[in-house]
Amino acid sequence: MSTPFQTLSLPTDLPLDSGQVLSGVQIAYETYGELAGDKSNAILICHALTGDQYVASTHPVTGKPGWWERMVGPGKPIDTDRYHVICANVIGSCMGSTGPASAAADGAPYAMRFPVITIRDMVRGLVALLDALGIERLHAVVGGSMGGMQALSLAANWPERAERVLAIATTARHSAQNIAFHEVGRQAIMADPNWQGGDYYGGESAPDAGLAVARMAAHITYLSEEGLTEKFGRRLQDREEKTFGFDADFQVESYLRYQGSGFTRRFDANSYLYITRAMDYFDIAEEHAKDGQEGKLADAFAGTKARFCVVSFDSDWLYPTSESRHVVHALNAAGAPVSFVELSAPFGHDSFLLDVPALDRVVKGFLDG
Amino acid sequence: MGDALRPDLAVIAAHVPQGARVLDVGCGDGVLLATLRDEKGVDARGIEIDPVCVERCVARGLSVVQGDADKDLTFYPDGAFDVAILSQTLQTAARPDHMLRELLRVGSRAFVSFPNFAYWRMRWALMSKGRMPVTRHLPVSWYETQNIHHVTVKDFEQLAADLGIVIENRWFFTREHEVAKGGANWRAEYALFEVSGR
Secondary structure, eight states: OOOOOOEESSOOOEEEETTTTESSSSEEEEEEEOOOTSEEEEEEEEEOOOOSSSOOOOOOOOOOOOOOTTTTEETSETTTTTTTEEEOOOOSSSSSOOOOTTTTTTBBGGGGSOOOOOOHHHHHHHHHHHHHOOSSSSSSEEEEEEHHHHHHHHHOOOOSSSEEEEEOOOOOOOHHHHHHHHHHHHHHHSSSGGGGGOOOSSSHHHOHHHHHHHHHHHHHHSSSSSHHHHHHTOOSSSOOOSSSSOOOOOOHHHHHHHHHHHHHHTTTHHHHHHHHHHHHBBBBBTOOOOTTOOOOOOHOOOOOOOOOEEEEEETTTTSOOOHHHHHHHHHHTTTTTTEEEEEESSGGGGGGOOOHHHHHHHHHHHOOO | TTTTHHHHHHHHHSSSSTOOOOETTTOTSHHHOOOOOOHHHEEEEEEEHHHHHHHHHHHHHOOOEEEOOHHHEEEEEGOOEEEEEEEOOOOOOOEEEHHHHHHHHHHHEEEEEEEEETTTHHHHHHEEEHHHOOOOOOOOOOOTSSOSSOHHHHHHHHHHHHTTTEEEEEEEEEETEEOOTTHHHHHHEEEEEEEOOO
C-alpha cells in the first residue's frame, strides 16, 4: 500500500513474549484533540482484530468514516475537545505498523518469518509509542473486543500507566470456542493455493478467497441470531425463486460475500493469521502464574491503582457476560475500584461499534467522572 | 447531607466514618454512595441488579457492579470494607440470614434497613381486609413483589441474636420522621439497624 501513514520508528528493539526480538519497529498512529501542557488528558484507544488507527477519521483505503466516529470527536462521549486521543495500529497488522508484510532486515517481506506475537507484545509496542510521545500516565485506556484485551493487558502489566481502564465486550482469556472459530479462519487462508506458504507479496495473486471465507465465518460470530434474522430472515436476494444452485440465493449469503470481498481490499491475510494467534494465546491469569501454580487473575491485577469499567452486551455470544463477570470478580478480589454493566442491545458482539446510547452514557460518565 | 436523602439513608450517611471503605448492596441509582463520596471522602463501591441504575451510577463516576447480591457477595474478600450497607433490600434476599453473614464477612459493620411488617397499618390491613397489605414501603401486590421474606423489628432482633450479631444502634421511622424506640414493632413503618460481628 502506498498510503503514507503517520508513523514513529521505535528507538529501541521490541522484546517479545516468544523470546524473539523485533528490530526497526514502526508504529503507525493517529491523534485527535490537543494534548494538555501537563500531558494529563491522553486517552489511548485500542482497536479490535481487523481495526486500525483511523478511529475517528476517514480510512485512507476504503474512504469510509472512522470505525468509532460515533464515539470519538468534539462533544462526543470521548470528547476530543477535552481529551487527546491516540489510536495506533498494532504490531502484526497492516496499516503502517510493522507486520508480516513489512520488510525484514534482508529487504524482503517477513511473511511467515515474522515472529508470533501476543496481545502483551502489541501493548509493548503501544507503551513504547507512549514513551516516545512522552506520555507517562494516560487519563484512560479504552478498547472493545481485542482492544479490550489490550486495555486489560496494559493494566495488568503496566499498572502505573493508566488512571482508568475501560474494557468493552471482551475477556481476560480466549475460550476454546473463540480459538475454534479462529482456527477455521486460519485454515481457510492456508488452504487457499494463493497463500503459497505466506510468500504471496509482490505476486500476481494473494489468498483473497481464503481471507474472505475467514472474514465471513468471523463476521457471523460478531452478530446475533436475532440481529441476523431481523436483518435478513430467509429473504431471497434479487430473485423471486430459489435457483436450485449455489449462487447467493439468500440475502444473508450475499451480505457475507460482500463483507468477505470488501475485507480483502484492506487487510493482509498473514496479518489475520498472526493477530488471531495472538488473541488465542491471550490468558492474563496464565501470564501471571508462578512456580508451576495455575495463575489467578486477581493476582495479575494486584498492583493496579487504576479505576476499571467493564461493559458487556446481552446478545454477545463471542465474549459473553460471564467472561466480563470473571474479570470483574478478579478485580473485586484485587480491591480495584470497578464498575460493571451488562447493556441490552440486539447487535451481538458488534454492539460496541453500533448505536447503543446507554454505552455512550457509560463511556462518558466513566471517563469524565 | 444531601437534601434528597431518605431519612434512613441520611442517618446512615451521618454515621459512616470519614474516609471509610463502603459497600452499598443494592445501591440503586447511587444517591447515598455519591453523598458519602462527596461529603465524607469514602471509598464508595456498590452492587446493583438493575442495569439502568448501574448506568446512572457510572455516569456519577461511582464504582458499581451490576450483579445479584444473593450470589455476588461471595466474590468479595473478607474484611474488604469498613461498612456494608443494605438498605431496603433484606426482604428481597433469598436467604436474609446468609445475606447478613456475608455482609459482616465483607464489612466490619453493617447498616441494614427494611420495612417493618408488624407496623400497625400492616396489621390493620391484614386483620380488617384479610388481604396482603400494599403500602408506601411495600407498594407492590403480593404476586409481583420482589419482597419475598417479610420481616418485623422483633424478627430481625431475634435473627441477630441467633446469628450472634451485635446490634450497635437502632432507628425507627414512620413516613419521613424518626419515631421513638418504645413500641417500635407496632409504630415503626421501617427500621434501621447498625450491626457488627463479634
